[in-house]
Amino acid sequence: MLGLMLDTARKLARRHPVLLTAFALALVATVFFSARMAYFAAHWKDPEFHMQEPATWMTPRYISHAWHIPPEVVKPALQVPDDLAGRPTLEAIARARGVPVAVVMAELEALIASQGAAE
Amino acid sequence: MITEWLLSALAAYGVLLLGAVTFFSCLALPVPSSLMMLTSGAFVASGDLPLAAAVGSAFTGAVLGDQAGYMLGRGGSGLLDRAAAHPKRGPLIQRARKMMQERGGLGVFFSRWLVSPLGPYVNLVAGAARTDRVQFTAWSIAGEAIWVSVYVGLGTFFASNIDEVAEVAGNLSGLLAALALTVVSGWFLLRAHRQSERRKEAARMR
Numbered sequence: 671m672l673g674l675m676l677d678t679a680r681k682l683a684r685r686h687p688v689l690l691t692a693f694a695l696a697l698v699a700t701v702f703f704s705a706r707m708a709y710f711a712a713h714w715k716d717p718e719f720h721m722q723e724p725a726t727w728m729t730p731r732y733i734s735h736a737w738h739i740p741p742e743v744v745k746p747a748l749q750v751p752d753d754l755a756g757r758p759t760l761e762a763i764a765r766a767r768g769v770p771v772a773v774v775m776a777e778l779e780a781l782i783a784s785q786g787a788a789e
Numbered sequence: 790m791i792t793e794w795l796l797s798a799l800a801a802y803g804v805l806l807l808g809a810v811t812f813f814s815c816l817a818l819p820v821p822s823s824l825m826m827l828t829s830g831a832f833v834a835s836g837d838l839p840l841a842a843a844v845g846s847a848f849t850g851a852v853l854g855d856q857a858g859y860m861l862g863r864g865g866s867g868l869l870d871r872a873a874a875h876p877k878r879g880p881l882i883q884r885a886r887k888m889m890q891e892r893g894g895l896g897v898f899f900s901r902w903l904v905s906p907l908g909p910y911v912n913l914v915a916g917a918a919r920t921d922r923v924q925f926t927a928w929s930i931a932g933e934a935i936w937v938s939v940y941v942g943l944g945t946f947f948a949s950n951i952d953e954v955a956e957v958a959g960n961l962s963g964l965l966a967a968l969a970l971t972v973v974s975g976w977f978l979l980r981a982h983r984q985s986e987r988r989k990e991a992a993r994m995r
Contacts, residue, residue: 692974696974699971704964710956722950726793727797735836735949757832762797
Protein backbone atom coordinates (compact mmCIF):
# COMPACT_ATOMS: atom_id res chain seq x y z
CA MET A 671 0.00 0.00 0.00
CA LEU A 672 2.67 2.47 1.12
CA GLY A 673 4.94 1.29 -1.66
CA LEU A 674 2.24 1.92 -4.23
CA MET A 675 1.59 5.40 -2.82
CA LEU A 676 5.28 6.29 -2.91
CA ASP A 677 5.51 4.97 -6.46
CA THR A 678 2.53 7.10 -7.54
CA ALA A 679 3.96 10.16 -5.79
CA ARG A 680 7.27 9.68 -7.58
CA LYS A 681 5.49 9.38 -10.92
CA LEU A 682 3.45 12.50 -10.23
CA ALA A 683 6.53 14.47 -9.21
CA ARG A 684 8.17 13.57 -12.50
CA ARG A 685 5.19 14.12 -14.79
CA HIS A 686 3.23 16.93 -13.11
CA PRO A 687 5.67 18.80 -10.85
CA VAL A 688 3.75 22.12 -10.88
CA LEU A 689 0.36 20.56 -10.12
CA LEU A 690 1.82 18.38 -7.39
CA THR A 691 3.54 21.36 -5.75
CA ALA A 692 0.32 23.39 -5.86
CA PHE A 693 -1.59 20.50 -4.31
CA ALA A 694 1.03 20.00 -1.57
CA LEU A 695 1.08 23.72 -0.69
CA ALA A 696 -2.72 23.86 -0.53
CA LEU A 697 -2.73 20.78 1.67
CA VAL A 698 -0.14 22.28 4.04
CA ALA A 699 -2.22 25.49 4.25
CA THR A 700 -5.35 23.46 5.00
CA VAL A 701 -3.60 21.61 7.82
CA PHE A 702 -2.23 24.90 9.20
CA PHE A 703 -5.65 26.62 9.29
CA SER A 704 -7.29 23.50 10.70
CA ALA A 705 -4.76 23.39 13.53
CA ARG A 706 -5.45 27.05 14.33
CA MET A 707 -9.18 26.35 14.28
CA ALA A 708 -8.66 23.54 16.78
CA TYR A 709 -6.60 25.90 18.95
CA PHE A 710 -9.42 28.47 18.96
CA ALA A 711 -11.96 25.79 19.80
CA ALA A 712 -9.82 24.59 22.71
CA HIS A 713 -9.47 28.12 24.12
CA TRP A 714 -13.08 29.10 23.51
CA LYS A 715 -14.11 28.71 27.15
CA ASP A 716 -11.11 30.73 28.34
CA PRO A 717 -12.54 34.07 29.58
CA GLU A 718 -9.19 35.76 28.87
CA PHE A 719 -9.57 34.86 25.21
CA HIS A 720 -12.81 36.80 24.91
CA MET A 721 -11.58 40.08 26.38
CA GLN A 722 -11.06 42.97 24.00
CA GLU A 723 -7.79 44.75 24.79
CA PRO A 724 -8.06 48.53 25.20
CA ALA A 725 -6.80 50.24 22.02
CA THR A 726 -6.16 53.78 20.85
CA TRP A 727 -8.89 53.66 18.15
CA MET A 728 -11.69 53.26 20.70
CA THR A 729 -14.27 56.01 21.22
CA PRO A 730 -16.05 56.84 24.52
CA ARG A 731 -19.32 55.46 23.11
CA TYR A 732 -17.60 52.23 22.04
CA ILE A 733 -15.97 51.84 25.47
CA SER A 734 -19.32 52.42 27.11
CA HIS A 735 -20.95 49.80 24.88
CA ALA A 736 -18.21 47.16 25.07
CA TRP A 737 -17.58 47.23 28.84
CA HIS A 738 -21.14 48.15 29.87
CA ILE A 739 -20.04 51.36 31.57
CA PRO A 740 -22.55 54.26 31.51
CA PRO A 741 -21.44 57.12 29.17
CA GLU A 742 -21.74 59.62 32.00
CA VAL A 743 -19.02 57.64 33.82
CA VAL A 744 -16.73 57.18 30.81
CA LYS A 745 -16.55 60.85 29.78
CA PRO A 746 -15.27 62.29 33.08
CA ALA A 747 -12.98 59.30 33.69
CA LEU A 748 -11.16 59.99 30.41
CA GLN A 749 -11.53 63.78 30.88
CA VAL A 750 -13.04 64.13 27.41
CA PRO A 751 -13.09 67.88 26.55
CA ASP A 752 -16.67 69.11 26.07
CA ASP A 753 -15.93 70.80 22.75
CA LEU A 754 -14.69 67.52 21.17
CA ALA A 755 -17.43 66.64 18.67
CA GLY A 756 -18.16 63.49 16.65
CA ARG A 757 -16.36 60.23 17.35
CA PRO A 758 -13.16 61.13 19.18
CA THR A 759 -10.75 58.20 19.59
CA LEU A 760 -8.51 57.87 22.66
CA GLU A 761 -5.78 59.22 20.40
CA ALA A 762 -7.84 62.33 19.51
CA ILE A 763 -8.79 62.83 23.18
CA ALA A 764 -5.12 62.70 24.20
CA ARG A 765 -4.24 65.21 21.49
CA ALA A 766 -7.01 67.60 22.57
CA ARG A 767 -5.91 67.35 26.20
CA GLY A 768 -2.26 67.76 25.28
CA VAL A 769 -1.17 64.54 27.01
CA PRO A 770 0.51 61.38 25.63
CA VAL A 771 -1.99 58.71 24.53
CA ALA A 772 -0.49 56.34 27.12
CA VAL A 773 -1.99 58.55 29.85
CA VAL A 774 -5.53 58.16 28.48
CA MET A 775 -4.96 54.43 27.93
CA ALA A 776 -3.92 54.08 31.58
CA GLU A 777 -7.06 55.96 32.64
CA LEU A 778 -9.17 53.59 30.57
CA GLU A 779 -7.49 50.54 32.11
CA ALA A 780 -8.06 51.97 35.58
CA LEU A 781 -11.71 52.63 34.72
CA ILE A 782 -12.23 49.05 33.47
CA ALA A 783 -10.50 47.67 36.57
CA SER A 784 -12.64 49.79 38.91
CA GLN A 785 -15.83 48.70 37.12
CA GLY A 786 -14.75 45.07 37.37
CA ALA A 787 -14.23 45.54 41.09
CA ALA A 788 -17.59 47.28 41.50
CA GLU A 789 -19.51 44.45 39.85
CA MET B 790 0.65 49.23 13.19
CA ILE B 791 -1.04 50.20 9.93
CA THR B 792 -4.15 48.42 11.21
CA GLU B 793 -4.20 50.49 14.40
CA TRP B 794 -3.80 53.61 12.31
CA LEU B 795 -6.58 52.61 9.90
CA LEU B 796 -8.96 51.88 12.77
CA SER B 797 -8.28 55.30 14.30
CA ALA B 798 -8.79 56.85 10.88
CA LEU B 799 -12.10 54.98 10.57
CA ALA B 800 -13.42 56.91 13.57
CA ALA B 801 -12.00 60.16 12.22
CA TYR B 802 -12.97 59.91 8.55
CA GLY B 803 -15.94 57.56 8.81
CA VAL B 804 -17.43 55.41 6.13
CA LEU B 805 -15.57 56.92 3.15
CA LEU B 806 -12.38 55.29 4.39
CA LEU B 807 -14.25 52.01 4.85
CA GLY B 808 -15.32 52.11 1.18
CA ALA B 809 -11.76 52.84 0.10
CA VAL B 810 -10.46 49.85 2.07
CA THR B 811 -12.99 47.39 0.64
CA PHE B 812 -12.20 48.78 -2.83
CA PHE B 813 -8.49 48.11 -2.50
CA SER B 814 -9.01 44.70 -0.90
CA CYS B 815 -10.71 43.57 -4.15
CA LEU B 816 -7.41 44.32 -5.91
CA ALA B 817 -5.44 41.99 -3.58
CA LEU B 818 -3.88 44.86 -1.64
CA PRO B 819 -3.08 43.77 1.91
CA VAL B 820 -5.59 46.00 3.70
CA PRO B 821 -7.46 44.70 6.78
CA SER B 822 -10.90 44.87 5.15
CA SER B 823 -12.60 42.32 7.40
CA LEU B 824 -11.33 43.97 10.58
CA MET B 825 -12.44 47.36 9.24
CA MET B 826 -15.93 46.05 8.51
CA LEU B 827 -16.13 44.37 11.91
CA THR B 828 -15.03 47.58 13.62
CA SER B 829 -17.51 49.69 11.68
CA GLY B 830 -20.15 47.19 12.79
CA ALA B 831 -19.03 47.76 16.37
CA PHE B 832 -19.28 51.52 15.79
CA VAL B 833 -22.83 50.95 14.52
CA ALA B 834 -23.64 49.10 17.75
CA SER B 835 -22.16 51.88 19.90
CA GLY B 836 -24.01 54.58 17.93
CA ASP B 837 -20.87 56.09 16.40
CA LEU B 838 -21.80 55.22 12.79
CA PRO B 839 -25.16 54.84 11.02
CA LEU B 840 -25.79 51.29 9.79
CA ALA B 841 -26.96 52.23 6.28
CA ALA B 842 -23.89 54.38 5.65
CA ALA B 843 -21.47 51.70 6.87
CA VAL B 844 -23.05 48.90 4.84
CA GLY B 845 -23.63 51.11 1.79
CA SER B 846 -20.08 52.39 1.71
CA ALA B 847 -18.39 49.00 2.23
CA PHE B 848 -20.66 47.48 -0.44
CA THR B 849 -20.07 50.26 -2.98
CA GLY B 850 -16.32 50.09 -2.46
CA ALA B 851 -16.29 46.32 -2.90
CA VAL B 852 -18.43 46.32 -6.06
CA LEU B 853 -16.34 49.09 -7.64
CA GLY B 854 -13.18 47.21 -6.60
CA ASP B 855 -14.44 44.09 -8.39
CA GLN B 856 -15.05 46.16 -11.51
CA ALA B 857 -11.54 47.59 -11.31
CA GLY B 858 -10.08 44.09 -10.92
CA TYR B 859 -12.10 42.87 -13.89
CA MET B 860 -10.87 45.80 -16.01
CA LEU B 861 -7.26 45.06 -15.03
CA GLY B 862 -7.71 41.44 -16.03
CA ARG B 863 -9.38 42.48 -19.27
CA GLY B 864 -6.45 44.74 -20.02
CA GLY B 865 -4.20 41.71 -19.79
CA SER B 866 -6.43 39.45 -21.88
CA GLY B 867 -4.11 39.89 -24.87
CA LEU B 868 -1.45 38.03 -22.90
CA LEU B 869 -3.87 35.19 -22.34
CA ASP B 870 -4.68 35.11 -26.08
CA ARG B 871 -1.00 34.72 -26.84
CA ALA B 872 -0.69 31.95 -24.23
CA ALA B 873 -3.74 30.19 -25.71
CA ALA B 874 -1.91 30.02 -29.04
CA HIS B 875 0.97 28.11 -27.42
CA PRO B 876 1.13 24.63 -28.98
CA LYS B 877 1.61 22.75 -25.70
CA ARG B 878 -0.18 24.79 -23.04
CA GLY B 879 -2.71 26.33 -25.43
CA PRO B 880 -5.45 23.68 -25.17
CA LEU B 881 -5.41 23.79 -21.35
CA ILE B 882 -5.73 27.57 -21.31
CA GLN B 883 -8.48 27.51 -23.92
CA ARG B 884 -10.35 24.96 -21.84
CA ALA B 885 -9.91 26.99 -18.65
CA ARG B 886 -11.11 30.12 -20.42
CA LYS B 887 -14.18 28.37 -21.78
CA MET B 888 -14.97 26.98 -18.32
CA MET B 889 -14.66 30.45 -16.81
CA GLN B 890 -16.96 31.92 -19.46
CA GLU B 891 -19.58 29.22 -19.06
CA ARG B 892 -19.54 28.47 -15.36
CA GLY B 893 -17.50 31.28 -13.82
CA GLY B 894 -20.53 33.00 -12.30
CA LEU B 895 -20.70 30.72 -9.30
CA GLY B 896 -16.96 31.06 -8.84
CA VAL B 897 -17.35 34.84 -8.76
CA PHE B 898 -20.24 34.54 -6.30
CA PHE B 899 -18.55 32.20 -3.81
CA SER B 900 -15.17 33.92 -3.99
CA ARG B 901 -16.85 37.13 -2.75
CA TRP B 902 -17.70 35.76 0.67
CA LEU B 903 -17.22 32.01 1.25
CA VAL B 904 -13.64 31.73 -0.03
CA SER B 905 -12.98 35.47 -0.08
CA PRO B 906 -9.14 35.29 -0.06
CA LEU B 907 -9.43 34.07 -3.66
CA GLY B 908 -11.72 36.95 -4.71
CA PRO B 909 -9.16 39.38 -6.18
CA TYR B 910 -7.59 36.68 -8.37
CA VAL B 911 -10.98 35.55 -9.64
CA ASN B 912 -11.63 39.18 -10.71
CA LEU B 913 -8.43 39.20 -12.75
CA VAL B 914 -9.13 35.80 -14.29
CA ALA B 915 -12.74 36.74 -15.11
CA GLY B 916 -11.54 39.87 -16.89
CA ALA B 917 -8.70 38.09 -18.69
CA ALA B 918 -11.09 35.35 -19.89
CA ARG B 919 -13.50 38.09 -21.10
CA THR B 920 -16.46 36.66 -19.20
CA ASP B 921 -19.76 38.41 -19.77
CA ARG B 922 -19.58 41.78 -18.00
CA VAL B 923 -23.26 41.91 -17.00
CA GLN B 924 -23.18 38.42 -15.56
CA PHE B 925 -19.93 39.12 -13.70
CA THR B 926 -21.42 42.29 -12.22
CA ALA B 927 -24.63 40.55 -11.13
CA TRP B 928 -22.75 37.74 -9.33
CA SER B 929 -20.34 40.27 -7.83
CA ILE B 930 -23.21 42.37 -6.43
CA ALA B 931 -24.95 39.31 -4.97
CA GLY B 932 -21.74 38.00 -3.38
CA GLU B 933 -20.51 41.32 -2.00
CA ALA B 934 -23.93 41.94 -0.42
CA ILE B 935 -23.43 38.75 1.59
CA TRP B 936 -19.78 39.51 2.42
CA VAL B 937 -20.51 43.02 3.69
CA SER B 938 -23.66 42.05 5.60
CA VAL B 939 -21.94 39.15 7.32
CA TYR B 940 -18.91 41.15 8.49
CA VAL B 941 -20.72 44.36 9.47
CA GLY B 942 -23.41 42.21 11.11
CA LEU B 943 -20.83 40.19 13.10
CA GLY B 944 -19.19 43.44 14.20
CA THR B 945 -22.51 44.84 15.40
CA PHE B 946 -23.38 41.66 17.22
CA PHE B 947 -19.96 40.96 18.77
CA ALA B 948 -18.96 44.59 19.27
CA SER B 949 -17.17 43.89 22.55
CA ASN B 950 -14.83 41.22 21.17
CA ILE B 951 -14.11 42.07 17.56
CA ASP B 952 -10.40 41.16 17.79
CA GLU B 953 -11.36 37.59 18.52
CA VAL B 954 -14.11 37.47 15.89
CA ALA B 955 -11.67 38.89 13.34
CA GLU B 956 -9.11 36.21 14.16
CA VAL B 957 -11.58 33.34 14.00
CA ALA B 958 -13.34 34.64 10.86
CA GLY B 959 -10.01 35.27 9.14
CA ASN B 960 -8.83 31.79 9.99
CA LEU B 961 -12.08 30.23 8.81
CA SER B 962 -11.99 31.97 5.45
CA GLY B 963 -8.32 30.98 5.09
CA LEU B 964 -9.26 27.38 5.86
CA LEU B 965 -12.10 27.36 3.33
CA ALA B 966 -9.91 28.91 0.63
CA ALA B 967 -7.10 26.42 1.29
CA LEU B 968 -9.58 23.56 1.26
CA ALA B 969 -11.07 24.74 -2.04
CA LEU B 970 -7.58 24.96 -3.57
CA THR B 971 -6.72 21.49 -2.25
CA VAL B 972 -9.84 19.95 -3.76
CA VAL B 973 -9.46 21.73 -7.12
CA SER B 974 -5.73 21.02 -7.50
CA GLY B 975 -6.27 17.46 -6.29
CA TRP B 976 -8.95 16.95 -8.91
CA PHE B 977 -6.73 18.30 -11.69
CA LEU B 978 -3.85 16.16 -10.44
CA LEU B 979 -5.99 13.02 -10.44
CA ARG B 980 -7.23 13.75 -13.95
CA ALA B 981 -3.75 14.44 -15.26
CA HIS B 982 -2.49 11.26 -13.63
CA ARG B 983 -5.24 9.13 -15.18
CA GLN B 984 -4.64 10.68 -18.57
CA SER B 985 -0.92 9.95 -18.55
CA GLU B 986 -1.54 6.40 -17.28
CA ARG B 987 -4.01 5.85 -20.10
CA ARG B 988 -1.54 7.25 -22.62
CA LYS B 989 1.14 4.89 -21.34
CA GLU B 990 -1.27 1.97 -21.51
CA ALA B 991 -2.18 2.86 -25.11
CA ALA B 992 1.50 3.08 -26.03
CA ARG B 993 2.12 -0.38 -24.57
CA MET B 994 -0.80 -1.86 -26.54
CA ARG B 995 0.63 -0.55 -29.77
